[in-house]
Amino acid sequence: MITSIFLVLVIIFGVVFIALIVLTIKFRKKFIEMYPQFKRFYDYILLSLIFVLAGNLVYIPSDISSYLSIDLIERHRLTLLFMGHIFDIFAVIFFILGWARLLESLIKKYRLIPIVVEFKEEPKKLSPGVYICEDKEKCHSLFLELLKGRAGVIISRDFPDSIRKKLKLQKTPILWLTKVEGENNIHPRKLEYLMQTLVDFMKKEDMPKVILFDGFEYLLIENGFNPLYKFLTTIKDYSIVHDTIALVLITRRALGEREYSLLKREFLDVNELLKS
Numbered sequence: 134m135i136t137s138i139f140l141v142l143v144i145i146f147g148v149v150f151i152a153l154i155v156l157t158i159k160f161r162k163k164f165i166e167m168y169p170q171f172k173r174f175y176d177y178i179l180l181s182l183i184f185v186l187a188g189n190l191v192y193i194p195s196d197i198s199s200y201l202s203i204d205l206i207e208r209h210r211l212t213l214l215f216m217g218h219i220f221d222i223f224a225v226i227f228f229i230l231g232w233a234r235l236l237e238s239l240i241k242k243y244r245l246i247p248i249v250v251e252f253k254e255e256p257k258k259l260s261p262g263v264y265i266c267e268d269k270e271k272c273h274s275l276f277l278e279l280l281k282g283r284a285g286v287i288i289s290r291d292f293p294d295s296i297r298k299k300l301k302l303q304k305t306p307i308l309w310l311t312k313v314e315g316e317n318n319i320h321p322r323k324l325e326y327l328m329q330t331l332v333d334f335m336k337k338e339d340m341p342k343v344i345l346f347d348g349f350e351y352l353l354i355e356n357g358f359n360p361l362y363k364f365l366t367t368i369k370d371y372s373i374v375h376d377t378i379a380l381v382l383i384t385r386r387a388l389g390e391r392e393y394s395l396l397k398r399e400f401l402d403v404n405e406l407l408k409s
Contacts, residue, residue, distance in 0.1 A: 150186045157182065167322060169314035170238045177231030181224045188220030246334040248284045248342075249304040256282030256341050259406060263369040263379045265396055266403040272345070272382045273300060275403065279343040279378055280305065286334055288319070288327070290348035310348040321348075321355040324364045331368060335375040344372075344379040350387045358392050366399060378406070 157179050165172045259279075266272035276285070277300060285305045289296055293307040308330070309318050319327050335342060352361050365381065372379050380403065385393060 146189065147186075150182070150189070154179070154182050154186060166312065167320070169312065169320055171235065172314065174231045174234040174238060177227045177234060181227040181231060184220045184224035184227065188217045188224060191217040191220060246286050246306050246308075246330060246337075248334075248338050248340070249306065250280075250282065250284055251302060251305045252281040254281040259378060261341075261373050261376050261378055263365055263372060263381060263400045264403045264406050265400050266380050266382050267385055269347075269382055272347070272380055272403065275406070276300075276343060276345045276380055279380075283341045283343045283378075284334075284338070285343045285345070286331070287345045288331075288348060289345070290351040293317070296347075310351055321352055324352070324356055324360055328364055328367055332371050335371050335377045340376075342375070342377040344368075344377060346379065346381040349381055349383045353387060358388075362392075362395060362399075365396075369400065 157175075161175060161179070164175055256279075266275070276287075279285070287293075287296060287305060287307045288310060289307060290310045293309050296302070296307055297305075307317065308327075309315075310321050311318050312320055319330075331344060334344075349361075352364075356364075368379055371377070381400070383396065388396070
């Protein structure tokens, strides 16, 4: 009776663990697309699960022989136990590496954007908030003007080095909207992460700031209009409270009539800023 229960438990454990590993492998790509910073953590934990399963499979012959009173050559039994212990050690090592990688990623998650003033001049007193801009060159020129005496940051789909070269910037931080993992890279579907990063930037130090959004269409394609609209309204509220001007570069043809009307009704046109 006990032997039968043991065999059933072994089979259940094996099936459950194999199913867990299969599901982990199946959802790996989707998980990494959403959370690229956790890629190594995910892979280490997957390897840990595989070694746990391998170790327990190696133990089975020795355990079964004990329960069924089957003689197993001592040399073979010791070899199986040794292999099982090796697999267990690797499982623990990969689990520790995964846990360390998770902690490292979480610590870096909300790293604050540095407060850097590119041009040390007295800033003009302007009304904070989110402003819609439809002319890229005008938007870039205005951003450079607003950088005088203000800490700034750029969020863009364009590669940072090309923007820095075009605008002749040296110190202003640039966040790159991309699915490629890297420092100062932002996954386009992680609006909550981007919002928290920008809110932390606006809250840090009591001084005027300016934000340039040059990737609206890309975020629109990846997230849809409603999440992006909610994101911008939140940025608007924080920008008003923390004396920040956010310039959002949009393309009219990328929006429907309703979407364009909502943006124009909720946010000011950049021409209103120029009149200030």
